[in-house]
Amino acid sequence: MTVYTYKATDQNGKYVEGDINAPDYKAAIQQIRKLNYFPVKVSEGKSTSKLSAGMALSLPSWGSPIPIKDLMTLTQQLATLVDSGLTLDDALATLIKLAETDTINVVLSDIRKQVHAGSSFADALAEHPKVFSKLYVNMIRAGEAGGILSEALSRLAMFMEKSVELKNSIRSAMVYPAILTLVGGTAVIILITFVIPQFSKLFEEMGAALPLPTQIMLGLSSLIINYWPAMILGIVASIAAFTFYIRTDNGRLQWDRMLLKLPLFGPLIRKIEVSRFSLTMATLLKSGVPILQAMEIVQSILINRVIADSVASLKQALKRGKGLSGPLQEAEVFPPMAVHMITVGETSGALDDMLTKVSKTYDKEVEQSIKQVISLIEPMMILFMALIIGFIVVSMLLAIFSANDIAF
Numbered sequence: 001m002t003v004y005t006y007k008a009t010d011q012n013g014k015y016v017e018g019d020i021n022a023p024d025y026k027a028a029i030q031q032i033r034k035l036n037y038f039p040v041k042v043s044e045g046k047s048t049s050k051l052s053a054g055m056a057l058s059l060p061s062w063g064s065p066i067p068i069k070d071l072m073t074l075t076q077q078l079a080t081l082v083d084s085g086l087t088l089d090d091a092l093a094t095l096i097k098l099a100e101t102d103t104i105n106v107v108l109s110d111i112r113k114q115v116h117a118g119s120s121f122a123d124a125l126a127e128h129p130k131v132f133s134k135l136y137v138n139m140i141r142a143g144e145a146g147g148i149l150s151e152a153l154s155r156l157a158m159f160m161e162k163s164v165e166l167k168n169s170i171r172s173a174m175v176y177p178a179i180l181t182l183v184g185g186t187a188v189i190i191l192i193t194f195v196i197p198q199f200s201k202l203f204e205e206m207g208a209a210l211p212l213p214t215q216i217m218l219g220l221s222s223l224i225i226n227y228w229p230a231m232i233l234g235i236v237a238s239i240a241a242f243t244f245y246i247r248t249d250n251g252r253l254q255w256d257r258m259l260l261k262l263p264l265f266g267p268l269i270r271k272i273e274v275s276r277f278s279l280t281m282a283t284l285l286k287s288g289v290p291i292l293q294a295m296e297i298v299q300s301i302l303i304n305r306v307i308a309d310s311v312a313s314l315k316q317a318l319k320r321g322k323g324l325s326g327p328l329q330e331a332e333v334f335p336p337m338a339v340h341m342i343t344v345g346e347t348s349g350a351l352d353d354m355l356t357k358v359s360k361t362y363d364k365e366v367e368q369s370i371k372q373v374i375s376l377i378e379p380m381m382i383l384f385m386a387l388i389i390g391f392i393v394v395s396m397l398l399a400i401f402s403a404n405d406i407a408f
Contacts (some may be wrong), residue, residue, distance in 0.1 A: 004028040006037075020117035031118055045327050062228035065103050066131050072160040074104065079153035088121055088149070107131055120144060135159075135280060135297050152287045158282045162359075166275070166366065174371045177377050184385035191392050198222040198296040211402055256305040264376060268369045274308045274338050275362040282355035292318055307333050324351070339364065 003019050006028070022028035030408020036230040066074075074095065081091035099105040107128055114124035122141035125132040136156060143152025154297050200218050203210060210218070224231065245251035259268045277298055285293035295315040302308040310331040317327035325343035328334055 001235075002028075006032055018117050019113050021114060021119055021123075035118055066101075066107065068160060068164060069102070069325060071105065071131070072092040072157055072164060075153055075160065079150050085152035101245070121149070127342070133286070134300055136283055138289055138293065138297055139284060139287045142284075145288065155283050155287055159279060160277060162363070163276075166272070168361070168383065169367060170370060173374050177374065177381060178386075180378065180381050184388075188385070188388055188392075191389065192221045192224055196396070197225065199399070203399055211395070211398040213391065214307065214399040217392060217395040227354070237352045253305050253309075256307075260306055264373050268366070268373055269304060269332075270307070270335060271306050271362050271366050271369055273302055274334055275366055276302065276358050277307075277311070277334075278338070278342075278355045278362065279359035282359060285352040285355070291324075310334075359367070 002022060002024070004022055005019050006017065006365055006372070020028055020031050021032055023079065070310070077095060077098070078091055081094055082088060086094070089112065092108055092115065096105055099108060110127070111124040116129065120141070121144055122137050123142055126137045139152050140149070143149040160258060162269075196217060200221070203214070203218075230317065245256045259269055267318040269376045273301045278308055280298045280301060281294055284297060285291065292315060295311060295318065299308050299311040299315070310333040312326065313331060314327045323346055325339060325346050329343060341354055341358045342351070345357075348354070
């Protein structure tokens with residue numbers, strides 16, 4: 001697609017200017033005429049792909065250029081403006097004036113240009129895939145088609161709000177274990193690299209035979225002190241190799257399958273994915289997105305590959321005319337309670353409402369599971385650190401008592 005800059009006159013003879021996306025010059029002329037304008041001058045501008053590439057250079061390539069919190073606020077504001085009776089063009093103009101960052105201003109300005117030139121809102125959003133996901137674009141497309149754009153925007157804002165809440169709850173729950181790991185690991189490193197070498201000199205002067213635990217600890221300390229660059233290089237290489245492996249299709253599948261089998265984290269991951277699946281499906285179905293298209297979108301946002309593949313099999317079953325509940329039960333990936341609730345919703349003809357209830361139910365279970373996992377992780381980490389530090393201390397005391405012929 002190429003952006004064409006045009007000058008034209010309307011039915012009253014007034015001059016208008018703007019940009020329009022078209023595959024070629026003739027198509028651009030036809031689109032301008034469909035707007036009831038009479039083209040005076042049409043010239044080729046920058047291609048859409050080059051525009052997007054230029055924006056990509058000025059934005060971080062490893063994530064969305066607009067944080068999800070900002071996008072959620074933006075969506076809520078747009079829903080409020082459209083619901084109050086403003087046209088989409090006026091609502092976008094208002095948001096451009098209120099934009100807090102240059103990135104938001106650039107993105108919204110480009111979207112408004114495309115909408116002003118005759119493009120649909122969903123197509124304009126699709127030109128910025130790093131900002132607006134497939135889920136976002138398809139919900140807007142369905143809202144435009146059904147004449148419920150403000151409602152679709154409100155549902156999107158609610159969806160993003162719940163996603164942010166879930167991420168924040170997981171992050172806040174992991175703060176204490178992360179601090180505990182950092183403090184405990186730092187203490188162990190200090191003991192091994194600074195304290196134990198001082199004892200090593202003392203033991204060499206005594207010349208006494210050292211107990212096995214002390215020999216192990218001194219050898220480990222010497223290994224870390226003398227070969228720490230090679231050890232760091234080995235750790236980095238191992239992490240890089242593991243990262244490369246799980247990025248392959250087979251590696252990612254094997255890793256995700258192993259995660260689901262873990263005693264503590266497996267059920268938690270399953271509940272998180274069920275909540276994400278249910279909320280996304282409910283939001284899409286309520287917005288008028290066809291169920292097969294909704295399945296495709298849901299499959300693309302699920303993180304665990306095993307569960308995502310089970311959704312792909314559900315999509316094939318739906319194409320063959322089967323319902324949703326039967327293939328869900330056959331997949332044996334979703335918890336029985338979720339399958340039962342979806343079956344009831346499908347039977348009663350209120351699948352979207354039941355999916356919303358499933359999402360709320362598993363949101364609560366996710367919060368409870370996170371608390372349970374953290375409550376188990378914390379004492380286990382404390383015990384693990386205590387065992388390591390205790391082994392270091394005991395190995396040193398054994399050597400001291402042995403050197404002084406004191407029974408231990």
